[in-house]
Amino acid sequence: MTNATTTHAGARFSRWQIRLHWLTLLLVAIACGAIEAKGLVPKGTPARDLLKLVHFNAGAPVGALMLLRLGLRMRRADPAIVPAPPRWQEGAARIAHRLLYATFLALPVLGVLALAYGGKQWSLLGLPVHDLVAPDKAVGHTLKEIHETWAEAGYFIVGLHAAAALFHHYVRHDSALAGMLPRA
Ligand code: HEM
Numbered sequence: 001m002t003n004a005t006t007t008h009a010g011a012r013f014s015r016w017q018i019r020l021h022w023l024t025l026l027l028v029a030i031a032c033g034a035i036e037a038k039g040l041v042p043k044g045t046p047a048r049d050l051l052k053l054v055h056f057n058a059g060a061p062v063g064a065l066m067l068l069r070l071g072l073r074m075r076r077a078d079p080a081i082v083p084a085p086p087r088w089q090e091g092a093a094r095i096a097h098r099l100l101y102a103t104f105l106a107l108p109v110l111g112v113l114a115l116a117y118g119g120k121q122w123s124l125l126g127l128p129v130h131d132l133v134a135p136d137k138a139v140g141h142t143l144k145e146i147h148e149t150w151a152e153a154g155y156f157i158v159g160l161h162a163a164a165a166l167f168h169h170y171v172r173h174d175s176a177l178a179g180m181l182p183r184a
């Protein structure tokens with residue numbers, strides 16, 4: 001029997017889904033931390049260039065991880081949450097997860113293309129990346145603007161997603177958060 005403060009045990013995401021989920025969060029946090037910190041550093045300094053490079057190198061693997069995660073997700077159904085949330089919450093979660101996939105697949109692609117069209121060179125894990133496309137400053141600028149606006153929306157979506165996880169755990173006392181935590 002459970003009382004009002006007991007959190008229910010339920011099925012879990014697979015070990016790799018859990019590892020990749022938290023690794024993605026770590027890289028997203030580094031990418032966002034670096035680009036926000038860039039604003040605090042004077043223009044033209046090496047520290048500013050380094051922060052941008054950290055942003056590019058933490059952000060680019062996020063796209064690959066999201067693709068991998070999409071592949072893993074297609075192999076098995078999501079674990080059921082116990083007790084089952086109301087239908088509207090299940091619908092909201094489905095929409096949120098789709099938005100998260102769309103956002104974190106699109107941001108790295110937009111970022112890489114913004115640099116490519118801007119004619120900017122950078123290095124990915126020490127390997128030079130350049131000449132992916134014929135540079136076009138106007139297209140590069142537009143892609144950068146879309147990247148930045150979508151990234152701001154991304155903060156909001158991740159914030160809602162994290163708040164929903166806490167709501168499930170501390171208010172509904174269901175198995176949603178436990179299903180995404182590594183086994184103790
Ligand atoms: C998880 C992936 C990523 C996230 C969440 C993300 C997020 C952001 C954010 C929040 C900003 C600043 C927006 C603002 O100041 O208004 C930004 C700027 C930018 N990002 Fe990303 N980004 C990601 C990946 C990438 C990648 C892979 C690249 C390129 C390799 C990239 C290139 C850029 C560029 C060029 C800027 C503009 C920087 C400047 O002001 O000079 N981003 N990104």
Ligand code: HEM
Pocket residue numbers: 017021024025028069073078081093097100101104158161162165166176177178179180
């Ligand atoms: C503090 C931050 C975060 C917390 C507390 C959190 C928590 C959770 C929890 C509890 C679930 C399971 C939901 C369910 O059973 O329906 C989940 C799933 C998911 N999360 Fe997060 N998350 C966080 C950050 C992120 C970030 C940054 C991303 C995107 C890059 C993300 C993307 C996803 C996706 C796509 C799912 C669906 C399951 C999957 O396909 O892997 N989460 N998250």
